Every structure is written in C-alpha cells, then in structure tokens.
Amino acid sequence: MSRDTLTHILDLARWAPSGDNTQPWRFEIVDDQRIRVHGNDTRDHILYDYDGHPSHIAHGALLETMRIAASGFGLTTNWTISSDGDDRSPTYDVSLAYSPTMVRDPLFDCIETRTVQRRPMQTTPLTETQRQALINAGGEGFRVQLFESLGDRLKVAGLLWDSAKIRLTCPEAYPVHKEIIEWRARYSKDRIPEQAVGVDPATARLMEWVMQSWERVAFFNRYLLGTVAPRIELDLLPALCCAAHLLVQPQRPPAHLADWVHLGIAVQRIWLTATHLGLHLQPQMTPVIFRWYARAGRHFSTEPTLFEQALKLSGDFERIANATPTDDLGFFARVGVSHVPQSRSIRQDLVALMKV
Numbered sequence: 001m002s003r004d005t006l007t008h009i010l011d012l013a014r015w016a017p018s019g020d021n022t023q024p025w026r027f028e029i030v031d032d033q034r035i036r037v038h039g040n041d042t043r044d045h046i047l048y049d050y051d052g053h054p055s056h057i058a059h060g061a062l063l064e065t066m067r068i069a070a071s072g073f074g075l076t077t078n079w080t081i082s083s084d085g086d087d088r089s090p091t092y093d094v095s096l097a098y099s100p101t102m103v104r105d106p107l108f109d110c111i112e113t114r115t116v117q118r119r120p121m122q123t124t125p126l127t128e129t130q131r132q133a134l135i136n137a138g139g140e141g142f143r144v145q146l147f148e149s150l151g152d153r154l155k156v157a158g159l160l161w162d163s164a165k166i167r168l169t170c171p172e173a174y175p176v177h178k179e180i181i182e183w184r185a186r187y188s189k190d191r192i193p194e195q196a197v198g199v200d201p202a203t204a205r206l207m208e209w210v211m212q213s214w215e216r217v218a219f220f221n222r223y224l225l226g227t228v229a230p231r232i233e234l235d236l237l238p239a240l241c242c243a244a245h246l247l248v249q250p251q252r253p254p255a256h257l258a259d260w261v262h263l264g265i266a267v268q269r270i271w272l273t274a275t276h277l278g279l280h281l282q283p284q285m286t287p288v289i290f291r292w293y294a295r296a297g298r299h300f301s302t303e304p305t306l307f308e309q310a311l312k313l314s315g316d317f318e319r320i321a322n323a324t325p326t327d328d329l330g331f332f333a334r335v336g337v338s339h340v341p342q343s344r345s346i347r348q349d350l351v352a353l354m355k356v
C-alpha cells in the first residue's frame with residue numbers, strides 16, 4: 001500500500017483518546033505494509049497513570065482506532081506486542097493487508113467526532129437499543145454494567161464526591177493538575193484546554209490563580225472550603241446529570257500488558273459506539289485509580305489519611321458494582337445525550353508524532 005494510505009490511517013488513529021491527552025505513542029512506518037507504534041507511559045510524573053496501565057489502555061484504544069481507520073481503505077490489521085519484559089516502552093508491530101471482503105467499519109465516521117463531554121448532560125434515559133449496543137460493544141471477555149436509576153446515580157455521585165476530595169487534597173496530584181490544563185484555551189494539542197475542563201469562566205480564573213502554588217491550594221482547601229465548589233461543578237452535578245454510569249470489568253483480572261491493551265480496545269469500541277448512537281461520554285477514572293492503589297496496598301501519598309479514604313472509597317465502589325476486593329474495575333464513565341462540546345483537546349500534528 002502507498003505511503004499516503006499509511007499516513008492517512010495514522011492521521012486518523014492519532015484521534016484515539018488518552019488520559020489527560022498525553023498521546024503516549026510515536027509512530028514509525030517500517031515498510032509499505034508495516035507500522036510500528038512505540039508506546040510509552042507517564043507513571044513517573046502522573047499519579048493517575050498507575051503502573052502505566054491507563055497508558056496501556058490508551059495504546060489499546062489506538063490499535064482499535066487504527067483497525068477501524070484501516071477498514072476504510074479495504075485493509076485488515078494484525079498486531080503483536082513486544083516489551084522485552086519492560087512494559088514502560090512496549091512496541092506494537094501492526095501489519096496491514098488488503099482484504100477483498102473488508103467493509104468499512106460503521107464506527108469509521110466517529111473516529112474524529114468522538115470527544116469527552118465533562119459538562120452536565122441530559123437525564124433522558126437510554127433507549128433499549130442504546131443500552132444493548134453499549135453492553136455488546138465491550139465484546140468478549142468484558143462485562144459492561146449500567147447504573148441508570150436516580151438512586152444509582154446518587155450513589156455514584158457520592159462516590160465521585162469522595163474521590164474528588166482525595167484528588168483535590170492530594171499533594172502528589174497537584175503538579176498533574178497544574179501541568180495538564182492549558183489555561184484560557186478552547187483547543188489544546190497536548191493537554192486539556194481550560195474550556196473543556198467543565199468549569200465556568202469565573203471558577204476557571206480562580207482555579208488558575210489558586211493553582212499557582214500548592215500552598216495556595218492547601219490554604220483554600222483548609223480555610224475556604226476550596227474543594228466544595230469544584231466538586232459540585234466537576235463531580236456532583238455531572239454525576240447526576242447523565243443517562244447512566246457505565247462500568248467495564250474484565251472478566252478475569254488483567255495480569256499482563258496485553259490484558260490492559262485489550263481493555264483499551266473494549267473502551268474505544270464502547271466510546272465510539274456511544275458516539276455512533278448520538279451519545280456523549282466522560283471517563284471518570286479517579287475512583288478506579290484510588291481503589292487500585294488501595295487494594296494493591298500502595299501508599300500513593302505522603303498525606304496519610306488519603307490512603308484510609310481510598311480504602312473506604314474502595315468498599316463503597318465495590319458495593320455499588322457488586323464486586324469483590326480482588327475484582328478489577330477496569331473503566332468507569334458516564335454517558336448521556338448532550339450538545340457537542342464547544343471546546344476539546346485536539347492532537348499533536350502527525351509529523352510531531354513520528355519517531356525520529
């Protein structure tokens with residue numbers, strides 16, 4: 001196939017989602033039927049990238065996007081992973097081949113329009129067709145649960161409220177929040193633009209000022225109920241204003257890099273399917289992340305009470321999900337009908353994503 005075709009496929013694939021828009025990949029066109037993806041992760045400086053797994057999920061989302069993009073050119077993809085025992089920098093060799101029977105995947109048109117919606121959505125319930133399509137999109141090996149009733153959404157709102165308290169009072173999370181927001185921006189190539197964060201302009205200005213230093217954040221939190229306003233706007237209201245919360249659980253706990261990559265494939269299929277159904281989605285991964293740390297016995301903060309709070313959160317989450325402490329709660333999100341967001345993360349240019 002021509003270099004133009006491969007370039008076009010990569011140009012579409014780069015729209016795959018990644019935590020905080022980190023785009024943990026670089027591309028290499030090896031020959032006319034092979035693309036190599038050089039994966040990386042951000043665990044060294046991003047608390048939320050627990051053992052690199054959210055980056056591995058993003059790698060899976062990328063490979064699935066590449067497969068769907070290739071289908072539009074009559075091509076199949078087949079990939080293998082090699083990591084030399086170090087899952088910090090896996091490589092994925094993707095072979096492409098023409099197939100006379102290949103039809104364009106119906107999700108092809110959603111690759112570029114899929115985007116996160118962090119603002120409150122409508123509470124219009126899911127239709128039976130939407131419900132079944134979301135559940136089936138997870139595919140084999142994954143269980144998709146939906147929490148739809150007002151009672152269930154209230155429980156999830158409580159969970160997110162508690163999780164947000166950990167997030168906002170955790171000194172280790174502070175540099176992440178400071179780094180990933182591109183202030184006063186509507187679009188951002190390598191971060192999250194302020195207007196896509198989900199707060200109103202006045203709160204954004206206050207956040208920008210407070211987040212200049214951890215001392216300011218700690219002062220606000222302690223004396224001015226600093227976590228209350230952002231938690232209402234970013235967690236409580238969005239948790240109630242949606243059609244459903246959606247939990248994707250691997251049927252057996254992920255043990256290898258490939259298991260996390262497969263979770264990412266399922267996630268991207270669900271997300272693109274939501275887009276195809278006219279729905280929007282927002283991942284809400286902090287309860288998953290803090291529970292992962294708590295259940296792994298990993299003290300993620302120098303602030304000792306946060307581990308205790310994460311343990312309590314884990315129990316609450318397991319009760320909602322009807323799960324045991326050893327189950328993996330892979331991916332958590334909310335879905336609903338909403339307008340298209342006015343602001344979004346865009347992507348680095350393809351040339352910047354090519355391995356040099």
Ligand SMILES: Cc1cc2nc3c(=O)[nH]c(=O)nc-3n(C[C@H](O)[C@H](O)[C@H](O)COP(=O)(O)O)c2cc1C
Pocket residue numbers: 015016017018019020021054055057058061114115116118191192282283284285286344345346
């Ligand atoms: C593994 C993973 C975890 C994510 N976690 C969150 C999250 O907890 N909260 C959130 O608002 N967005 C989350 N996102 C969404 C990303 O921030 C978003 O996909 C990225 O900024 C690109 O924006 P786009 O999806 O609009 O293209 C997550 C995405 C992935 C792939």
